[in-house]
Amino acid sequence: MADTQNADPVYVTDALITEDIDAYLMSHQHKTMLRFITCGSVDDGKSTLIGRLLYDSKMIFEDQLSALESDSRRLGTQGQEIDFALLVDGLAAEREQGITIDVAYRFFNTERRKFIVADCPGHEQYTRNMVTGASTADLAVILIDARKGVLAQTRRHSYLVHLLGIRHLVLAVNKMDLVGYSQEVFDTIVADYARFARTIGIEHFTALPISGFKGDNITALSPNTPWYKGPALVEHLENVEVDTSADRTGPLRMPVQWVNRPNLDFRGFAGLIASGSVRPGDAVRVLPSGKTSTVARIVTLDGDLDEAVAGQSITLTLNDEIDCSRGDVIAAADAPPEAADQFEAALVWLDDEALHVGRSYWLKLGSQTVSATIQQPKYEINVSTLEHLAAKTLDLNAIGVAEVTTDKPLLFEPYARSRTLGGFILIDKLTNRTVGAGMINFSLRRAQNVHWQALDVSRDQHAALKNQKPAVLWFTGLSGAGKSTIANLVEKKLHRMNRHTFLLDGDNVRHGLNKDLGFTEADRIENIRRVGEVAKLMADAGLIVLTAFISPFRAEREMVRAMLPESEFVEVFIDTPLAEAEARDVKGLYKKARSGQLKNFTGIDSPYEAPDNPEIRIDTTAMSPEAAASLIVDKLLGDA
Amino acid sequence: MTIPVPHPSLTHLQRLEAEAIHILREVVAEAERPVMLYSVGKDSAVMLHLARKAFFPAPPPFPLLHVDTTWKFRDMYALRDRMARESGMELLVYHNPEAAERGINPFEYGALHTDLWKTEGLKQALDKWQFDAAFGGARRDEEKSRAKERIFSFRTSSHGWDPKNQRPELWNLYNARKHKGESIRVFPISNWTELDVWQYIQLEGIPIVPLYFAAPRPTVERDGLLLMVDDERFPLKPGEQPVMRSIRFRTLGCYPLTGAVESKASTLSEVIQETLLTTTSERQGRAIDKDAGGAGMEVKKQQGYF
Numbered sequence: 001m002a003d004t005q006n007a008d009p010v011y012v013t014d015a016l017i018t019e020d021i022d023a024y025l026m027s028h029q030h031k032t033m034l035r036f037i038t039c040g041s042v043d044d045g046k047s048t049l050i051g052r053l054l055y056d057s058k059m060i061f062e063d064q065l066s067a068l069e070s071d072s073r074r075l076g077t078q079g080q081e082i083d084f085a086l087l088v089d090g091l092a093a094e095r096e097q098g099i100t101i102d103v104a105y106r107f108f109n110t111e112r113r114k115f116i117v118a119d120c121p122g123h124e125q126y127t128r129n130m131v132t133g134a135s136t137a138d139l140a141v142i143l144i145d146a147r148k149g150v151l152a153q154t155r156r157h158s159y160l161v162h163l164l165g166i167r168h169l170v171l172a173v174n175k176m177d178l179v180g181y182s183q184e185v186f187d188t189i190v191a192d193y194a195r196f197a198r199t200i201g202i203e204h205f206t207a208l209p210i211s212g213f214k215g216d217n218i219t220a221l222s223p224n225t226p227w228y229k230g231p232a233l234v235e236h237l238e239n240v241e242v243d244t245s246a247d248r249t250g251p252l253r254m255p256v257q258w259v260n261r262p263n264l265d266f267r268g269f270a271g272l273i274a275s276g277s278v279r280p281g282d283a284v285r286v287l288p289s290g291k292t293s294t295v296a297r298i299v300t301l302d303g304d305l306d307e308a309v310a311g312q313s314i315t316l317t318l319n320d321e322i323d324c325s326r327g328d329v330i331a332a333a334d335a336p337p338e339a340a341d342q343f344e345a346a347l348v349w350l351d352d353e354a355l356h357v358g359r360s361y362w363l364k365l366g367s368q369t370v371s372a373t374i375q376q377p378k379y380e381i382n383v384s385t386l387e388h389l390a391a392k393t394l395d396l397n398a399i400g401v402a403e404v405t406t407d408k409p410l411l412f413e414p415y416a417r418s419r420t421l422g423g424f425i426l427i428d429k430l431t432n433r434t435v436g437a438g439m440i441n442f443s444l445r446r447a448q449n450v451h452w453q454a455l456d457v458s459r460d461q462h463a464a465l466k467n468q469k470p471a472v473l474w475f476t477g478l479s480g481a482g483k484s485t486i487a488n489l490v491e492k493k494l495h496r497m498n499r500h501t502f503l504l505d506g507d508n509v510r511h512g513l514n515k516d517l518g519f520t521e522a523d524r525i526e527n528i529r530r531v532g533e534v535a536k537l538m539a540d541a542g543l544i545v546l547t548a549f550i551s552p553f554r555a556e557r558e559m560v561r562a563m564l565p566e567s568e569f570v571e572v573f574i575d576t577p578l579a580e581a582e583a584r585d586v587k588g589l590y591k592k593a594r595s596g597q598l599k600n601f602t603g604i605d606s607p608y609e610a611p612d613n614p615e616i617r618i619d620t621t622a623m624s625p626e627a628a629a630s631l632i633v634d635k636l637l638g639d640a
Numbered sequence: 641m642t643i644p645v646p647h648p649s650l651t652h653l654q655r656l657e658a659e660a661i662h663i664l665r666e667v668v669a670e671a672e673r674p675v676m677l678y679s680v681g682k683d684s685a686v687m688l689h690l691a692r693k694a695f696f697p698a699p700p701p702f703p704l705l706h707v708d709t710t711w712k713f714r715d716m717y718a719l720r721d722r723m724a725r726e727s728g729m730e731l732l733v734y735h736n737p738e739a740a741e742r743g744i745n746p747f748e749y750g751a752l753h754t755d756l757w758k759t760e761g762l763k764q765a766l767d768k769w770q771f772d773a774a775f776g777g778a779r780r781d782e783e784k785s786r787a788k789e790r791i792f793s794f795r796t797s798s799h800g801w802d803p804k805n806q807r808p809e810l811w812n813l814y815n816a817r818k819h820k821g822e823s824i825r826v827f828p829i830s831n832w833t834e835l836d837v838w839q840y841i842q843l844e845g846i847p848i849v850p851l852y853f854a855a856p857r858p859t860v861e862r863d864g865l866l867l868m869v870d871d872e873r874f875p876l877k878p879g880e881q882p883v884m885r886s887i888r889f890r891t892l893g894c895y896p897l898t899g900a901v902e903s904k905a906s907t908l909s910e911v912i913q914e915t916l917l918t919t920t921s922e923r924q925g926r927a928i929d930k931d932a933g934g935a936g937m938e939v940k941k942q943q944g945y946f
Binding site: 017018021022024025028029030031032033103104105106107109113114116128129131132135136242245257258260261262266268270271272299300301309311312313315326350362364365367419420423424425427432433434437 | 649650651652653654655656657658659661662665666668669692693694695696697698699780781787788807808809810811812813815817818819830831833835836839842843909910912913916917
């Protein structure tokens with residue numbers, strides 16, 4: 001029996017409380033807080049694990065314990081033993097059904113931390129509750145039944161917590177007592193999970209062999225798993241960095257919640273700091289107006305503060321009379337957030353009534369509320385298989401990616417950078433229900449009123465000096481279609497004609513600017529976004545820019561198109577059928593992809609979305625690269 | 641030598657305080673007529689203190705509402721009036737006229753006393769002043785069904801709670817939209833534990849009712865509860881004689897329904913010490929949760945109890 005609770009030092013001993021309560025309180029006062037969620041399939045033992053954590057940290061009182069003991073005999077599933085799950089499964093209805101159907105929040109302490117646990121349900125139809133629990137969590141514990149291994153639910157939940165931006169993932173292989181504490185079983189499950197995790201972009205996770213029922217490796221390492229070197233679950237939870245500490249490194253962002261005007265002499269701006277820190281004297285910019293000022297005071301009931309940091313609720317006053325109201329954002333003057341009215345966002349649908357494409361919903365982000373419409377989803381994600389499915393709408397618990405258009409610009413940041421300025425809810429205007437949750441990937445169109453540094457030499461003057469009309473020739477097509485070859489020929493021709501050009505090539509850019517990016521969908525999108533931004537800057541400088549990237553997703557090509565003045569984006573579709581490109585296989589990549597050595601390869605296990613209406617289409621089965629280059633140059637200069 | 645950390649992490653109490661203040665401000669920004677339910681207990685004391693912080697230097701821009709049963713401890717009435725004065729807030733006191741007329745009291749009526757004075761009284765008060773958002777000091781660690789309640793908890797126009805139909809609550813984005821007649825109960829200290837509340841009271845020097853501290857008080861023992869004879873309305877049964885005992889209260893309600901514990905803890909540190917070492921949970925001293933078996937509170941909430 002591995003019941004280790006008594007041997008463990010992480011919990012407060014009654015002795016300290018008895019002997020020196022003030023010393024104990026002093027230590028408790030300096031505890032940090034970690035919020036985490038537990039998720040897994042039905043019967044993986046979530047409630048039992050949480051019940052165990054509460055029990056071991058003495059958060060169960062005697063009367064609760066006696067109720068638990070009598071409930072266990074009456075309703076329990078563990079024979080004569082205490083059924084910890086009964087402690088956690090609160091609502092009468094679900095006690096009868098024997099499953100957890102709503103997020104329940106639980107609390108326990110160790111010597112180092114206070115913990116808030118969101119107990120998330122395992123049933124498929126309750127995705128919305130899991131997303132709710134995950135949205136405020138710093139860490140997720142994914143439970144796996146050691147007898148069952150990685151299940152569809154495991155994949156689903158892992159995908160969701162990753163989507164919700166949880167950076168710390170714990171894989172708890174539970175019920176190890178029922179597989180004889182076998183290292184082999186544990187290793188196999190961890191290897192299975194690691195393979196899956198990589199495909200959805202999870203880079204790190206911590207795997208532990210545990211038994212919630214018996215208490216193995218929960219508060220201390222268990223003698224039943226001598227092959228496991230640690231840490232124990234609680235020790236790991238005590239040491240993980242919490243998000244509010246991480247948020248502190250960014251530039252200041254404070255959504256204004258409320259303007260405090262008790263009298264004519266005081267005007268304070270109240271809000272919760274989303275990122276960064278602020279001190280009196282700091283230069284700040286109020287958005288969307290773009291007006292700047294400096295911080296006069298950070299006002300509290302206990303006197304003014306010298307500094308406030310991410311995670312604190314504060315009231316600021318400024319040194320200048322500036323318009324500022326609820327929904328505005330006070331930001332570092334030199335690093336304000338973007339504003340835009342069109343986004344690509346990942347959406348989770350939370351309501352029985354499906355998404356109505358084109359209907360106007362309330363969108364709430366930070367303290368901003370605007371009207372928003374959702375386009376037809378680009379795709380829905382089958383969370384168990386990660387397939388992208390065509391979708392006309394999103395039903396309850398569906399997850400998809402769609403464009404969102406708002407009636408006025410939103411101050412935002414990509415969700416990956418800021419939960420506060422990247423996460424939003426959608427509210428039905430008739431029923432007032434919260435029907436959807438969204439996470440902004442990127443903006444598709446910049447709003448007009450973002451401040452810009454005024455430059456004296458305009459883009460027109462840059463172009464005029466070069467005696468040419470700037471353009472971005474955006475070559476897209478499968479790997480091996482002939483993009484680089486043809487783009488290279490086009491550039492040579494233009495160069496000979498005294499045109500100022502520059503060729504951005506996919507492979508070359510990945511050696512430098514984008515060498516930190518991989519080939520996951522997110523990285524591919526970021527790859528294209530950066531190339532788009534660079535191409536745009538070069539076009540601003542008056543150049544004719546040629547880009548040769550697979551750029552498989554329509555949305556990103558459209559995003560780049562939206563960055564440029566109309567007619568300057570020329571989409572060149574190098575149309576080579578997959579069979580033809582694969583037969584050529586100039587770099588031997590198709591062979592590698594087919595044999596599984598190369599993941600996420602466009603055309604093989606990652607989609608290519610061909611342009612609907614490219615400015616130029618080149619059928620490489622019908623013309624030579626030379627002929628194609630001439631055609632492109634003629635079209636470009638003919639237009640000019 | 642340790643490397644100095646320029647920014648120590650926020651403590652759990654700092655994060656809980658920031659969250660509560662954020663919630664208080666959201667309600668004021670989005671609701672039409674908010675009110676704070678003030679029961680004079682330690683949780684109400686913390687909630688009121690947080691409200692003063694949230695809106696400083698302005699006074700909290702909503703009234704305090706005390707749904708009174710006329711059977712609270714005398715010390716509670718005294719602190720209530722003092723705190724309303726000090727915070728600069730309007731104090732509304734509501735007595736259910738029907739309960740008053742029928743002379744409902746905890747000695748003769750038991751559960752009906754709570755139902756009429758508190759549950760019905762609260763509904764009537766909210767309807768009377770047309771409040772659309774009411775702050776309450778409930779915490780999720782108090783009771784199983786509270787553990788699953790949202791921070792913004794919706795009530796139908798008849799004040800019912802539907803645990804199966806709660807709005808999802810993501811990040812710190814609260815949907816405060818509702819139809820006319822519907823209302824929201826808002827729990828800014830949902831995520832606090834009993835220990836957090838005590839510690840915050842100590843750190844912030846928040847005034848609380850002296851009954852939380854041990855002192856010699858006249859008591860009788862009845863049905864397993866140790867009751868305090870707070871005024872002359874306490875009917876003594878034949879053979880009962882008030883006995884002076886050193887007692888204190890872990891929770892405060894109507895004095896004839898609230899059990900005391902024998903204690904010598906007369907300072908905050910000692911009270912916290914006793915709380916940490918104690919093995920009976922907080923609401924055990926109250927008769928109310930024992931009604932209706934294991935699901936008592938859940939049933940009461942569906943009927944409109946706070």
